[in-house]
Amino acid sequence: MTETNLHHQIKTCLQQVAQLANCQLTEPVTDDTVLLQSGLDSLGFAMLVAQLDEELGFDPFSEMEIAIYPRTFADFVGIYQQYLARHAGE
Amino acid sequence: MAPCLLDRIKKHPGAAIALQYCDPADGSVIRISYQQLTTAAQLKRQQISQHDQQNIALPYRQLTDFIVSLLAYDGICAALYLLPDQDTTAPAMPSVAGATAAEPPNIESSWYLATSGTTGTPKWIGHSLAQLTKTVTCKAASSQLCWGLVYQPFRFAGLQVVLQSLLSGASLIDATTGAIEQRLGVLLQGGVTALSATPSLWRQFLFSSKLTVLPLQQLTLGGEIADQSLISRLKQLFPQAQLRHIYASTEAGVGFAVSDGHAGFPRRYLEQGYYDLQLKVDAQQHLWLKGPAPFGPELAGRVDADGFLDTEDLVELTAERVLFLGRASGVINVGGNKVHPEQVEQVILQVPGVAACRVYGKSSSILGQLVVSQLVATPDTDTTDLVARVSQHCQQQLQRHQIPIKFQLMAALPLAGSGKQARTVE
Numbered sequence: 089m090t091e092t093n094l095h096h097q098i099k100t101c102l103q104q105v106a107q108l109a110n111c112q113l114t115e116p117v118t119d120d121t122v123l124l125q126s127g128l129d130s131l132g133f134a135m136l137v138a139q140l141d142e143e144l145g146f147d148p149f150s151e152m153e154i155a156i157y158p159r160t161f162a163d164f165v166g167i168y169q170q171y172l173a174r175h176a177g178e
Numbered sequence: 179m180a181p182c183l184l185d186r187i188k189k190h191p192g193a194a195i196a197l198q199y200c201d202p203a204d205g206s207v208i209r210i211s212y213q214q215l216t217t218a219a220q221l222k223r224q225q226i227s228q229h230d231q232q233n234i235a236l237p238y239r240q241l242t243d244f245i246v247s248l249l250a251y252d253g254i255c256a257a258l259y260l261l262p263d264q265d266t267t268a269p270a271m272p273s274v275a276g277a278t279a280a281e282p283p284n285i286e287s288s289w290y291l292a293t294s295g296t297t298g299t300p301k302w303i304g305h306s307l308a309q310l311t312k313t314v315t316c317k318a319a320s321s322q323l324c325w326g327l328v329y330q331p332f333r334f335a336g337l338q339v340v341l342q343s344l345l346s347g348a349s350l351i352d353a354t355t356g357a358i359e360q361r362l363g364v365l366l367q368g369g370v371t372a373l374s375a376t377p378s379l380w381r382q383f384l385f386s387s388k389l390t391v392l393p394l395q396q397l398t399l400g401g402e403i404a405d406q407s408l409i410s411r412l413k414q415l416f417p418q419a420q421l422r423h424i425y426a427s428t429e430a431g432v433g434f435a436v437s438d439g440h441a442g443f444p445r446r447y448l449e450q451g452y453y454d455l456q457l458k459v460d461a462q463q464h465l466w467l468k469g470p471a472p473f474g475p476e477l478a479g480r481v482d483a484d485g486f487l488d489t490e491d492l493v494e495l496t497a498e499r500v501l502f503l504g505r506a507s508g509v510i511n512v513g514g515n516k517v518h519p520e521q522v523e524q525v526i527l528q529v530p531g532v533a534a535c536r537v538y539g540k541s542s543s544i545l546g547q548l549v550v551s552q553l554v555a556t557p558d559t560d561t562t563d564l565v566a567r568v569s570q571h572c573q574q575q576l577q578r579h580q581i582p583i584k585f586q587l588m589a590a591l592p593l594a595g596s597g598k599q600a601r602t603v604e
Contacts (some may be wrong), residue, residue, distance in 0.1 A: 124386055131513070131579055133544055137543060144310060154411045155381070155405075157383070
């Protein structure tokens, strides 16, 4: 999967989950969007990570020895890119 | 008998700030000293009627008023009922025989907090002040701390912070409401140095860069299982601070704190105990506890011949540690909010076309656990829109954290070895 595809997949997933979780996203969500101000609350965020785990087959946050949490949407995508590369190498 | 709460805080310097919060009307910062609290509590005591000396209900309106009431009534009234928020129906308060006017006003009050019962209906659980303050530390330095209050004080988690702050002579900053960034702003502005939260709330705080600039000296995690990666991250960010995670059985009113930077607790506690607490693990991996005082009659069914209580918490033994796995009953803990799967199943089964369903917890790296479900349709049911109908019904009937994040349509439900419906934590 290319970086652009992953970026697109995560954003689509974010929009679907926001609807399911009854969260009003502060559109447009850009790379600079601060996650805590995106409109997605902790439940919505947990659902997003669970949904991406189903789609991609991994959850970076459960694999971290020391938990690091992203601040912006770009940070979030960056973590998935990093772990995707790791999983592709397995 | 232990002195009452008011007597215990009278030793603090009167001018020291006990509470600080923003006035919701104009946003100005209000500071209340220990002297002001004790004076207000003494005034309130003088107004207590003989009837109130038996049972008193404390509805939560405002923090100062609530704390003044606690100070005034503890040691005077037989039972204090801390009423939960308005959207929860307060369970009927049993009457407790109290002091009469002729008796000196110095009795051991029972504090009642509403907790979720096995059916999802709240029930009252009584505690003594001694039980509630079991994990409170009152070292000389603790009066210098400034605690952030991030949970409503009528809940077990919030009340513990209120008592910790009051008994140690520290200051308390009210950050119970608002969005995460806003609450962190209040904590930062108030100069908070001590914070107690569930692992899920700590994770939320970690999404903000504001957390790292808080000058934290004391970090407490409780109400959920604290995992190693979160503990490691907090230790990395606050290397000089004391970090502890608390295990507490709300029902039993007992608990202990672990501060060695590792998840779970040391296995040696099983042989040596923890202060006056004895611990054991049975063949079903349930953790059992025995405190200095016998458990109340409401827990009789879960106490063995040796006086140990089955906490119904599942644990795993490793060479060095005892690690928590979840609740044996299958109760799901979504970021500190307990969800009873039976209650969710009952709601799903109300939807025409659903023959059977199973609700269980799926582990989440963000909220500890999430609710998921599997369902089986009745024969001849058009299943094309069944999941949508179930989902819609759940949205109407359940709170957000109770709604399954996934509805999986199955041909049949898996059964556990016992033939009972499987409730294992996944």
